[in-house]
Amino acid sequence: MSRDSGDNLNRNRSANLPMADVMQAHLSRRSMLRGSLGAAVAMIAGAGLGGSLLAQAASPTLAPTRPTTANGKPVRLDFTSIPGSRTDACTLAAGYSAYVLAPWGTPLNDQARPWQADGSNTARDQANAMGMHHDGMHFFPLDGRSDDGLLAINFEYIDPAALHPHGPTSTADGKRPAEEVRKEINAHGAGVVRLSKRNGRWQVIDNDPLNRRFTTASRMLIAGPLRGSEHVKTRYSPDGTHCRGTNNNCGNGYTPWGTYLTCEENWPTIFVNKAPLPADQARLGVATSSGQYRWESAAGDASEAQDEFARFDITPRGAGAADDYRNEASTFGYIVEIDPYDGQALATKRTALGRFRHEGCCPGRAEAGKPLVWYMGDDSNNEYLYKFVSSARWDPADANPHDRLATGAKYLDHGTLYVARFDADGSGVWLALESTSQTTDGSTLGTRFGDLASILLNTRGAADAVGATPMDRPEWTAVNPLNGDGYVTLTNNSVRTPSTVNAANPRGPNRHGHIVRWHDSDDQRSFTWDIFVFGGNASGAADINRSGLSELNQFASPDGMRFDSRGVLWFETDNSETTLTDYTNDQLLAVVPTQLLDAAGQQVPIDASNQADLRRFFVGPNGCEVTGIAFTPDNKTLFVNIQHPANWPSSERATDVTAPGHSVRPRSATVVIQRDDGGEIGTA
Numbered sequence: 001m002s003r004d005s006g007d008n009l010n011r012n013r014s015a016n017l018p019m020a021d022v023m024q025a026h027l028s029r030r031s032m033l034r035g036s037l038g039a040a041v042a043m044i045a046g047a048g049l050g051g052s053l054l055a056q057a058a059s060p061t062l063a064p065t066r067p068t069t070a071n072g073k074p075v076r077l078d079f080t081s082i083p084g085s086r087t088d089a090c091t092l093a094a095g096y097s098a099y100v101l102a103p104w105g106t107p108l109n110d111q112a113r114p115w116q117a118d119g120s121n122t123a124r125d126q127a128n129a130m131g132m133h134h135d136g137m138h139f140f141p142l143d144g145r146s147d148d149g150l151l152a153i154n155f156e157y158i159d160p161a162a163l164h165p166h167g168p169t170s171t172a173d174g175k176r177p178a179e180e181v182r183k184e185i186n187a188h189g190a191g192v193v194r195l196s197k198r199n200g201r202w203q204v205i206d207n208d209p210l211n212r213r214f215t216t217a218s219r220m221l222i223a224g225p226l227r228g229s230e231h232v233k234t235r236y237s238p239d240g241t242h243c244r245g246t247n248n249n250c251g252n253g254y255t256p257w258g259t260y261l262t263c264e265e266n267w268p269t270i271f272v273n274k275a276p277l278p279a280d281q282a283r284l285g286v287a288t289s290s291g292q293y294r295w296e297s298a299a300g301d302a303s304e305a306q307d308e309f310a311r312f313d314i315t316p317r318g319a320g321a322a323d324d325y326r327n328e329a330s331t332f333g334y335i336v337e338i339d340p341y342d343g344q345a346l347a348t349k350r351t352a353l354g355r356f357r358h359e360g361c362c363p364g365r366a367e368a369g370k371p372l373v374w375y376m377g378d379d380s381n382n383e384y385l386y387k388f389v390s391s392a393r394w395d396p397a398d399a400n401p402h403d404r405l406a407t408g409a410k411y412l413d414h415g416t417l418y419v420a421r422f423d424a425d426g427s428g429v430w431l432a433l434e435s436t437s438q439t440t441d442g443s444t445l446g447t448r449f450g451d452l453a454s455i456l457l458n459t460r461g462a463a464d465a466v467g468a469t470p471m472d473r474p475e476w477t478a479v480n481p482l483n484g485d486g487y488v489t490l491t492n493n494s495v496r497t498p499s500t501v502n503a504a505n506p507r508g509p510n511r512h513g514h515i516v517r518w519h520d521s522d523d524q525r526s527f528t529w530d531i532f533v534f535g536g537n538a539s540g541a542a543d544i545n546r547s548g549l550s551e552l553n554q555f556a557s558p559d560g561m562r563f564d565s566r567g568v569l570w571f572e573t574d575n576s577e578t579t580l581t582d583y584t585n586d587q588l589l590a591v592v593p594t595q596l597l598d599a600a601g602q603q604v605p606i607d608a609s610n611q612a613d614l615r616r617f618f619v620g621p622n623g624c625e626v627t628g629i630a631f632t633p634d635n636k637t638l639f640v641n642i643q644h645p646a647n648w649p650s651s652e653r654a655t656d657v658t659a660p661g662h663s664v665r666p667r668s669a670t671v672v673i674q675r676d677d678g679g680e681i682g683t684a
Ligand code: FEO
Pocket: 001, 156, 250, 251, 265, 359, 379, 475, 559
């Protein structure tokens, strides 16, 4: 999400931004115990050493598990890190090849014409084809196979200049044309596409009955505490049980019962509210003069059906909620569950997991008899890290249910949403967001906000009230399958200042981002944490290059991230920091965290002594963000997405450079990466 999308502005007006003197007091106490007061003060002053100090203070409590392969050998990366690249092509590690699959506009069925290079595809075509700006995704095998399956995928946002023949237009009276608006609505959302590997090459299976699209107009179910509440009643659904559409689907998650979770991120600006904003809308950033794409301006068009455009103007106008769309925005901002194996089931908004600018939703390890857990970032400056803990305990018999969405209701509609407070001593607390929760001003969330539905509606406000730690734009989360450690990418924070740093976000401003790691207690109420790696440029000062990175792994703005089943951590970048853009386009890096151990066998962060184990595997074309990552069960196919490239792809071979002077209509696409010898991706 780096171009033409929603904003990541700081809307946190809470008092949860600690002053530097408070930070210094914390650090001074701890550092005196460690006999290193000078280093702590130096960190506060931004003069160096700080990152590793903090990280080392917390790391000894993290689990030291060593990963092993089936033959008992430790997992090790066996590719050579590649240099940066700034071309209209993908580059990748030696011994691998990459090709383009299912770019924007690829038909999913016969309702769509083939993609037209002149931009002339219709709204109907777009509703039956791959959407724009591929993002999070997950591979769901058919019959457990690694050569046949379903790719569930997000289409985050649109580039109107590329979507239409000559960019977006308006009519003489300033309205957007209905057909253009419908095409834009249909280019957003998510999809499921059947893929099959034939003669060694993955292909889209056109017209497969499981191929489908979910757009910003698709009928959906509302489930969980908001279902049927006053907050989600609309003229479309007066009983508050259904809604239309999903939007700005960024990161993703999945469940142990075979469903996909798509996350609604920068949706608030597709709406406009010209009346004073209620607290939740102000906290989330709903637009106040016009929607981002002015979809509302097509209202009243002779072809309009069921208020398809009017619903984006949420200004209260009727006698009550069932008479207008004042609550339309309250049906967005959720985790949405999709059953990829059922071509008819409605997508379902799981409101118990909170309402904010959801980035990703990674599950913890599923262990029989224990609650299930999902971790979630809220990507804006100074927002929070959340987790949801199910009330039901995991029954492995639910892994292959007859009705997947009923299983979803069991685990995702009842539970507790928590928000993280990172304390400076390397410990942390998960603060429950429920009506009895104490607020920092001595009240309770129930008193401040009302019932659970009302608390969840304004999740950010509730998190402010319990004293959560403002983070540097939490993007994706990932969980190490070998030991359960959680990781979150903190992409950057341009508005953090030296006076508002905290222990988990120690740079102000933070232009390069970092990755925080934690390990939860058995009761899910607390955790220990450290900073796993700091983004930075190799030539940066000590306070910038805190992890001792070299040219071969320097990065900034970590974003997409996942562990594969072997315990390799892969992360992607969405960077605009010039000390890195001058060297390389966005990229995919890999590291095996459980191989980074000290002499006592404890996990340690990345630092100058072990940084060579963080390796650059792939670099995308000019202008793009590398995002979305999925593996087949055998780890022999890796899918990544190229989002918003500038002048790519020019052929099916992802590594072909677009000829100088030649312009292509850019298409976001999935890139398939395979090892030339047919082996597993990345490891020996
Ligand atoms: Fe859509 Fe936060 O990236």
